[in-house]
Amino acid sequence: MDSTPSAPTPDGTAPAASPSADLWKRLEERCGRRQFLLKSGWLFFWTFLGGWLLSNLRYLFPNVLYEPTSVFKAGKPKDYSELGIIEKWKKTQRVWLVKTPQGFYCLWARCTHLGCTPNWFDAEGRFKCPCHGSNFNKDGDVIAGPAPKPLWRCAIQLGSDGQMIIDKGRLENRPGSREKGDFFLPTT
Ligand code: FES
Structure with a gap:
């Protein structure tokens, strides 16, 4: 600790000790300098150990990101009477279902x-x-603007309960491939 005497104040009285210096002094007087240093050392040690243990405990709980599933049921084909773009799932699933005279496909609503x-x-x-x-x-083909590729189509198939199952985790946008296989659901 700094033992340099403080300069006297202009009116000749001793300067008031700062509250923290006062506290240290009182602690030293109370338990003795040696005991005080020993206790401070232990306090530091346990604080350090506690912090270290807590930071290591953090690794027992891995970072898990709970994302919504990419698969959802979009109802039965007969639920959709009109041909064309179906906006029903855009808000909740970010896709359009498209009904054509031959069947259904699903476009991902992402430019x-x-x-x-x-x-x-x-x-x-x-x-x-x-x-x-x-x-x-x-x-889904680009007809204007800077987009470099067609819109993606999501995989679509008919479930055992007769509902269409859309999988947004499986995508295709190549003409030819996107109109068949898992990316087009024929109804005729
Ligand atoms: S993000 Fe659609 S045109 Fe740029």
């Missing part, structure tokens, strides 16, 4: 430019992205 969510304009027969102006036709 292939920078990931914004496009909107469907029925009168114009196209999806338009509000961010940088990419346009897509109802197949």
Whole structure:
């Protein structure tokens, strides 16, 4: 501790000791310098050990990210009477179901430019992205703007209960591949 005497105040009285210096002094007087240093050492040691143990305990609980499942049921084909773009699942699942005379497919509502969510304009027969102006036709092909690829299609199949099962974790956007296999559900 600093033992340098403080300069006297202008009126000649001794300067008042700071509250913390006062506290240290009282502690030293109370338990003796040696005991005081010993107790301080132990306090430091246990504080350090406690912090170390806590930080290690943290590793017993791994970081688990609970993400919503990518698979959902979209009802039965007969539930959809109208042909065209079905907006029902856009808000909750970020997909459009599309009904054609031959069957169903599912478009992921994520622009292939920078990931914004496009909107469907029925009168114009196209999806338009509000961010940088990419346009897509109802197949998902780019017809304007900077998007480099068609919209992705999600895997779609019929479950044993007759409901369509959409898997947003399996995607395809190549013409030819996207119209068959797991990415198109024929109804005819
Ligand atoms: S994110 Fe859609 S055009 Fe840029």
